[in-house]
Amino acid sequence: MQEDFRLIVDLVLVLAAAAAGGLFASLLRQPVILGYLLGGIVVGPAGLGLIKELIQVDTLAEFGVAFLLFALGVEFSFAELQKVKAISLGGGGLQIVLTIAITTAISLAVGWVESPAQGVFLGAILSLSSTAVVLKCLMERNEGGTSHGQVMLGILVVQDLALGLMLAVLPALNQPAEAIGMTVAWALLRIGLFAAGAVVAGIWMVPQLLRYLAKTESRELFLLGVVVLALGIALLTEYLGFSIEMGAFVAGLMISEVEYA
Structure with missing residues (x-):
């Protein structure tokens, strides 16, 4: 065939x-x-x-x-996420740390892994949820705008950002402490730059681009521009060590603040 x-x-x-x-x-x-x-x-x-x-x-x-x-992402907004920022950062970070610590302890105790590094790797995998599955379920149940839905969304964002940190740190677990420290610092710097860039682009760049596309009065061109924007940001996040899904969701958040959302 x-x-x-x-x-x-x-x-x-x-x-x-x-x-x-x-x-x-x-x-x-x-x-x-x-x-x-x-x-x-x-x-x-x-x-x-x-x-x-x-x-x-x-x-x-x-x-x-x-x-x-x-x-x-288009159906949410930065303003809504700001309301649950504290509980999302604290709860999401605590959930990841506790999951890794408990999984490492249990896996070492029962012999699932041979070293603490392997236990940390297993715990890091189990600490992450599927953003696509959880958000899709929330939207189907019309719970995206509820308080618990917003908290879950914030925790998912924290997990997606933590994924970039994990991808950088996990390969260096068997290296000296100095190398791990440098790896963590570089990963945190990338996360900070990405977050700052997303805020700047969402406030000044994306709205102007969409208004310029809207002035053409071409639905096809407007849709094409939005698709390129979404996939472009998704590819950028993949290049920075995050997931494509994370970039696409952030692109949706940027557009959600514009009158053409």
Whole structure:
């Protein structure tokens, strides 16, 4: 079978599995996103193995998650996140630290890992949640604007920022303390620069760009510009060591403050 036609078949299989899984979850009164995940597991390499062009499908899936987080980010705003900043930073940071510490202690005690560094690595993985899944569930239940929904969103943002720190620190766990300290300092600097750049762009650059695109009175050009903006920021965050999803969500937050949101 030709490669391009095989990709089309795989995409049809993925969409059919997602539709069937979503319908099944809906009949059970569960979030449809759980059905999507179940359908992907069934047709994926861990299930029936029906998908052959795994790299291409995975790349398209990255686009899908990025656009989902971008759309969700548009529905929130920096002002709403400011209200839960204290509890999000404190609660999110405490949750990550406690999860890593408890997981390390338990895994070493029962022999799951051979060194504290491996325990920290396992704890770091378990301390993170899926931003896409949690936010999608919140929006389906119309709880995105509630107080607990805002707190959960803030904690998810903290986790996504912590991911960039983890990706920098975890490979250096077996190095001397001085090397770990430098790695942590550099990762924190990148996080600070990214946060400052996002605030500056969201206040001065993005609104002007959208107003300029709106003046063309072309819906296609406006949509194209927004898509490029979202994916461009997503790629920038990937380059800085964060996730593409984080960048797409931040891009949505930037646009949420503009009258064209």
